[in-house]
Amino acid sequence: MSDIVVRVDGLSKRYRLGARQKDHGTLRDHLMSGIKSLLNRNGYRGGSAEPLGSAGSTVDVNFFWALQDVSFEVKRGQTVGIIGRNGAGKSTLLKLLSRITEPTDGRIELDGRVSALLEVGTGFHSELTGRENVYLNGTILGMKRAEITRKFDEIVAFAEIEQFVDTPVKRYSSGMAMRLGFAVAAHLESEILIVDEVLAVGDAAFQRKCLGKMEGVAKEGRTIFFVSHNMPAVTRLCERGILLEEGKLCRDGRSHEVVNAYLHSELGTMSSREWLDPIKAPRGEVARLRAVRVRTKDGQSAEKFDIRKPVGLEMEYDVLKSGYKLMPSIELWNEEGICLLDVPEQDPTWRGRIRQPGRYRSTAWIPANFLAEGTMFVSVALETLDPLVMQFYERQVVAFSVIDTCEGDSARGDFAGKLRGVVRPLLEWTTVLNPENSRSELFSGDYQTRY
């Protein structure tokens, strides 16, 4: 019997860009483009000008490859972390592995039952009770009725909702519903388990419990694919890592090596990202993101920052329509997945003002001596105000690390050991020697009673 349980060979997936941006065209659009293509056909047909073969309309010829010629093999019992930036093709790979969508080219061979957990509590119906939803969700995930019945008590106990099994889910708190959703999924008995980012939900205690459960699953010799932005979780859970970049497999190896490569990319691209092709840029109706950079005071893009230096977080965007008030904002996340800050732009020049179309650059300065050491991830978003509409939200697009050279003038002083905390500002400390309490008094023996 072969030990290879997953064999991916030359896997590719092409999306039509128009179809993704406009959620769904109306019948009229398609009738019109159909008529146009008919007319074109009658007119001329320029040889092999259009290899992609679709309708001759000029609007829809934008395709992009979400995944291109990806090949790898996975042995039984391996846990594989899939990492990469947003839009690198991680979700597409998961969707192909879990059969949600079909590949454009290439093939996947799977030896064993596959379960995908791309979302917690998929298919929950709020009118149904917890008990009914366990059966519903379990069946949707591919469990048999008998199997659910056998594990029912275990599932409910894991979710910690014993008293509420017969209460409709609409009366649950969101945390309870989430716990129940994960509990069902955690009890799937498939040989190949595909997990996407679900651990990013729930409170810290439940997250730990989920990670523990996943480790248990891995020890049972089942194969796991795990996609996450949570790098410590990837290194802890997975022995192997696969790094995707722009739809291509760019690194495959031991997980901590791949994670390191991702975080400190030798190409120096970690700290800046640009969308040269405006079609691929994240956008809304009013604005489009063009670049995100981390830079120093003298304008250099950098990925390592001395803790004593300010850090500039810069986003460049195009305003496409006039008449809107905008709110660009920046988030900072650390390696443990904690959001350190989430701040909107506060430049008084633009406060309450409508912005004309054009290219804008907003920079936020994180003061010197503010962040703790470690790797920081930057997310950027832009919303229009009145009404509040999200134009784009790019999670963890760039990263940088904060280092302390231990020269004694940073917040850690001369202490070289481990310090906790998500920020480490240089606080104003004052320590004075109180002249009233003289040495002799301290050592006179009655000092304990004085306190």
Place this chain on the structure above:
Amino acid sequence: MQSNVQADVGLSLPRKKLIIEKRSGLLDIDWSALWEYRELGYILIWRDVTVRYKQTAIGVAWVILQPLITMLIFTAIFGMLAKVPSDGIWYPVFSLTALLPWTYFSQAVTRAGESVVINAKIVSKIYFPRLWLPLAMVVSPLIDFALSMVLLFGLLLYAGIPLSWKVVTLPAFILLAVLTALGLSLFTSAMNAKYRDVGHAIPFVIQIWMYLSPIVYPVSLVPEQWRWLYGLNPMAGVIEGFRWALLGRTAPDPVVMAESVIVLVFVVISGLVYFRKMERQFADII
């Protein structure tokens, strides 16, 4: 069941390998996967039925109330005011025998037509044979239909109309109605994923279709030379069949019946091909 699979691993018996690649055949439906996921079909039907009557005061009584009130209105307007002929059958019985299969049909087409779109969240997150969505929604209203048949048999008893052997042919006409709803829904549910226009058009089309079916009037009212065209509507065959099986007055027109069946076979097969073709991109376009 799962433990069997694990035992298989232990004994290193050959297991089925799953191969995912681009599929392009016209009718390459994975029937074994459909069968394997049959419990999903049951649970979708169960969910539909349970959820519909949650938080309602009179619950399942709606199943009886709806056709009953419609029958009374039809009797008043078409039977008494407009004096539409009913082949000599008492008008309430005449209209109810048609209303029940029609109510089933319109329910099935409406629910199955939205089945893919309503379940967009599941479709974009989990694999399962998508065919179960319209399939389950075509079967689910049969439960309502079965309950409402109580009303019809009660009315027949009251009117003193005896049942003959012909009543055993009823399941065949029910099957005809199910297949008609299925064939149509294979198109509408898949098309709805791409063009939401379909969702708006369905209720409207159903309303027009009702007047193109012999519900408030008998087929005998349709001029002889147009009968063949009329037979292209399979629901005409279903309703005629119902009246014949239950009331036994006029035998269904053989031309109408044969045409209905032929149209049906064509619609169901082409519907399967279309659904299969569209299914590939559901998760990407929905």
